[in-house]
Amino acid sequence: MDEFDLIHSITPRTIHHSSVDVGIGDDAALYTAKHGVQEIVCVDTMVEDVHFKLHYSSPEDIGYKALAVNISDIAAMGGIPKFYLVSLAVPSKWTESEIKAMYEGMNELAKLYHMDLIGGDTVSTADKLVVTVTVIGEIEKGQACLRSLAKPNDIVFVTGEIGSSAAGLSLLLEETNPQNSSVETDYFIHRHKRPEPRVSVGRLCSIFKRAALNDVSDGLASELNEIAEASCVSIEIVESMLPIHSDLPKLHPNWKEWALFGGEDFELTGTVSNEEWEVLKQECAALHLPITKIGYVREKTKSKVILKTDQTSMILEKKGYNHFK
């Protein structure tokens, strides 16, 4: 593979943002930031056989997801994604057309958000594919949805449904083999391979005076613990209110583990004041964006995140349950 040919073939023909002054083709990219905004920047890496396997993910799937997880981080700040840069360490057995297919997967998603590919690096490796994507976005000054902004009496919510991505992964790894043929396993697999970042919900939250947001990458329990820690509050969620797909319990007795600790749903979870929750709920309904109230923010006590079930309350650690001592 010739790197110069590859660069030529992936260089976008059109640029969405006129603020891009120099894109691919020099030592670095140049752009002019808007006045009155803050720049947002994040980076995430996906590794073959750690985050995906080649026998079930196509190059397009890998590219799509590598960009999606970064857009999700921008969404979790309430921001607008603008630019991306791609760094690939590619095993020599990969063909040029497979590499281009990976860029195609990214481009599919980038077009939806009017994002521009402005740079990157492609190097060879002896072993596993490593895909690193950097995304730059922007947010109106002072409007970012930080983890530290939760306050007692806020409503806790989550978008979409949780646990479906973990279910999809379990199906892909053949750890789960549903007996019930009525379960649409493709749905769960799609949720794992092609998560949809919730940029619109992040944007709605950014307009509020104050909203705390996290994207569900490491699992709902982990994300809510991060908000609780950063905001010095406790969070109480109610098991029966958690939004799950109706087929999830049919797949495996451990479905609650998937919902609470599975991760990779790339939904948004967060908190807003009671009054603003009513506004957010209506706006989401108008835009057909699923969002569910799952609990409340409490004053800080010793226990950070609490799960209430019909019978009991448990402390929800980042990675598991803990019964009260």
Place this chain on the structure above:
Amino acid sequence: MDEFDLIHSITPRTIHHSSVDVGIGDDAALYTAKHGVQEIVCVDTMVEDVHFKLHYSSPEDIGYKALAVNISDIAAMGGIPKFYLVSLAVPSKWTESEIKAMYEGMNELAKLYHMDLIGGDTVSTADKLVVTVTVIGEIEKGQACLRSLAKPNDIVFVTGEIGSSAAGLSLLLEETNPQNSSVETDYFIHRHKRPEPRVSVGRLCSIFKRAALNDVSDGLASELNEIAEASCVSIEIVESMLPIHSDLPKLHPNWKEWALFGGEDFELTGTVSNEEWEVLKQECAALHLPITKIGYVREKTKSKVILKTDQTSMILEKKGYNHFK
């Protein structure tokens, strides 16, 4: 290794730039861009056994160089490096203290340039270490030293000396075993492991009305070809004017290959007008920054980069010589 512990230990205690609004610790970093500048962004990846080997590079060396090569890209635009983000795919055999040592190597260089670590990602991999660094910098609006800015009659220059990094690599790989014990091999090895990005020279060039710059990552021949192509000019360099270390010819009969095609010197090569060359030369002398005139920009002809020796002229391709047909 616990990722949360690692994040805590690498999070900077002090921030140099007050424009950082949110650093490490949320879904993404936030900063406010200055008015009147353009943002510069670049990313580069280094892979174990492709770009470095663990038997001769310490974790500190690897970290240092991964950041240095990106700062060099900012320098090649004439810019000021400001922030960096680090994405690591780390084999499980690496200890937490080795990973911290890699960050220490980066921090050593970051301190020199008052750069802030504002984000990143650490994931595990089964095999080779992959280090990806994203650097963000800034440049006064319209002052970037683009490859496309060379004009006929410009002076062609290069900073420092070329070929030393390739010599160092050859020594490290034991392809070169100097007979002459007077040669300071450590010097060449240091040049390979710890390149010094030429930010100051880039800054001097950025003040001029017009300067074309590239950093010598892929070799002088490759960098000058890129300037020639982007500017639609020919470039003529003179072999006897190329700055090399006096011990270079003692190391190997192929030393000219190192100087022209070796790469990884991370010097700057570029072109400025005749009048501005006189200014640049004086300013560099005042700051003890080595810089050498090596040739001239010509009108575009069929041949892009030409190397003149005492006897002949040759076309210098990106990766090798071509005799005139």
